Amino acid sequence: MLLLSFGGPEGPEDVRPFLENVTRGRGVPPERLDDVAEHYLHFGGVSPLNQLNRDIIDRVRIELDRQGLDLPVYFGNRNWEPMVEDTVARMAADGVRRALVFATSAYGGYSACRQYDEDIERARNAVGERAPELVKLRQFFDHPLFVAANADAVRAALEEIPEERRASARVIYTAHSVPTAADAVAGPASEGGHRYSRQVAEAARLVSAELGATEYDVVWQSRSGPPQVPWLEPDVVDHIETLDPAEVPAVVVSPIGFVSDHLEILWDLDEEAREAAEERGIGFARAATAGADRRFAELVVELVREHVSDAPRRKLSELVSGGCTVNGAPCAVGCCERVGAHR
Numbered sequence: 001m002l003l004l005s006f007g008g009p010e011g012p013e014d015v016r017p018f019l020e021n022v023t024r025g026r027g028v029p030p031e032r033l034d035d036v037a038e039h040y041l042h043f044g045g046v047s048p049l050n051q052l053n054r055d056i057i058d059r060v061r062i063e064l065d066r067q068g069l070d071l072p073v074y075f076g077n078r079n080w081e082p083m084v085e086d087t088v089a090r091m092a093a094d095g096v097r098r099a100l101v102f103a104t105s106a107y108g109g110y111s112a113c114r115q116y117d118e119d120i121e122r123a124r125n126a127v128g129e130r131a132p133e134l135v136k137l138r139q140f141f142d143h144p145l146f147v148a149a150n151a152d153a154v155r156a157a158l159e160e161i162p163e164e165r166r167a168s169a170r171v172i173y174t175a176h177s178v179p180t181a182a183d184a185v186a187g188p189a190s191e192g193g194h195r196y197s198r199q200v201a202e203a204a205r206l207v208s209a210e211l212g213a214t215e216y217d218v219v220w221q222s223r224s225g226p227p228q229v230p231w232l233e234p235d236v237v238d239h240i241e242t243l244d245p246a247e248v249p250a251v252v253v254s255p256i257g258f259v260s261d262h263l264e265i266l267w268d269l270d271e272e273a274r275e276a277a278e279e280r281g282i283g284f285a286r287a288a289t290a291g292a293d294r295r296f297a298e299l300v301v302e303l304v305r306e307h308v309s310d311a312p313r314r315k316l317s318e319l320v321s322g323g324c325t326v327n328g329a330p331c332a333v334g335c336c337e338r339v340g341a342h343r
C-alpha cells in the first residue's frame with residue numbers, strides 16, 4: 001500500500017520551495033505566502049506532519065503484521081519529499097503491480113480528495129508504462145474508529161478545562177476552509193454539491209452524539225486566497241471572538257478536518273485561537289488529531305481489508321463515502337472539480 005499525504009517542510013531551507021510547490025498556479029497572494037512562511041519559521045521551519053505520517057506508517061505495519069497481512073507500505077507526498085512521483089517510481093522498480101492508496105484525508109471535495117486523485121494520475125504518468133495500478137481507499141469521515149478516536153480526544157481535552165468551567169464548555173469543530181465555490185461543486189452533481197462541508201458537519205454530529213453533547217459549533221480555519229473570493233465561514237478565531245464568556249466559559253477546539261497535527265493546527269489553533277479565547281477570559285483546550293490514536297492504524301488496515309478480505313464497510317452515516325477510484329479517476333464526471341481562475 002501507499003500512504004499519500006500533503007507533505008511538510010523539515011527545515012528552514014525547505015520552507016520556500018515547499019510553499020512554491022503548494023501554491024503553484026493557485027492564486028495565493030504573495031503577502032499571504034510571506035505570513036505563512038513566517039509561521040513555519042516560528043517553528044524552526046519544521047512541520048510535524050511528515051514525522052507523524054512516518055509514525056502512522058510504523059503503526060500500520062505493526063497492525064498489518066498482527067492481522068497476518070503481508071503488505072509493504074510506501075510513503076509519498078504531494079508537496080514535499082518523499083515526493084509521490086519518486087515513490088511510485090520506486091514501487092515500479094520493486095515490482096509492485098497494484099497498490100491500495102490511503103490518502104490522509106477523511107473527506108471528499110477538491111482539496112481533500114480529488115487533488116489526491118490528481119497526484120496519483122501525475123505520479124503514474126511520470127513513471128509511464130510500468131506504473132502500478134493504484135486504487136484509492138474510500139473516505140472515512142463517519143467510520144466508527146475515526147469517530148471514536150476524535151471523541152476520546154475531545155474527552156481528554158475537556159479534562160484540561162478547570163472543573164468549574166467544564167460543564168458549560170463548548171466543543172468547536174474545525175476543518176480547513178475552502179472557497180465556497182469549491183464546496184458548492186464537491187461531490188457528483190446528482191448529490192447537489194457541498195460533499196465536503198456536509199461530511200465535516202456529519203463527522204461533528206457523530207462525535208458529539210458519542211459525547212452526548214447537543215450544543216457544538218462547526219467552524220473553518222486557515223483560509224487563504226484573495227480576500228474578494230468567499231471561503232467557508234465563520235473562521236475559528238472570528239467565531240471565538242463572538243462568544244460570551246458568561247455563557248461559554250471555555251472552549252475545546254477539535255481539528256476534526258485533519259488526520260494529523262500540522263503547521264496550521266500549531267499556528268492557527270494553538271497560537272491564534274488560544275490567544276483569542278484567553279483575551280476574552282475563555283478557557284481553551286485543543287483536542288488531539290485522530291492520526292495519533294492507536295485505533296487509527298486499525299482503521300487504515302480495516303479499509304485495506306475491505307479490498308483484500310471483504311471486510312464490511314463500516315460507517316455511521318447515510319452520507320456517501322466516495323473517493324474509491326482507480327488510477328486517479330474522479331468518482332464521477334465533474335466530481336469535486338477544481339474551480340477558480342487559476343487553472
Ligand SMILES: CC1=C(CCC(=O)O)c2cc3nc(cc4[nH]c(cc5[nH]c(cc1n2)c(C)c5CCC(=O)O)c(CCC(=O)O)c4C)C(CCC(=O)O)=C3C
Binds near residue numbers: 026
Ligand atoms: C481542505 C484542505 C485540507 C485538508 C485535507 C488534507 O489534509 O489534505 C488541507 C490540508 C493542509 N494544508 C496544508 C498547508 C497549506 N495549505 C495551503 C493552501 C490551501 N489549503 C486548502 C485546503 C486544504 N488544505 C486550500 C483550498 C488552499 C488554497 C490554495 C489551494 O487551492 O491549494 C497552503 C498555502 C498557503 C496558504 O494559502 O495558506 C499551505 C502551506 C497542510 C500541511 C501543513 C504543514 O506543512 O504542516 C495540510 C495538511
Ligand SMILES: [Fe+2]
Binds near residue numbers: 176
Ligand atoms: Fe491547505
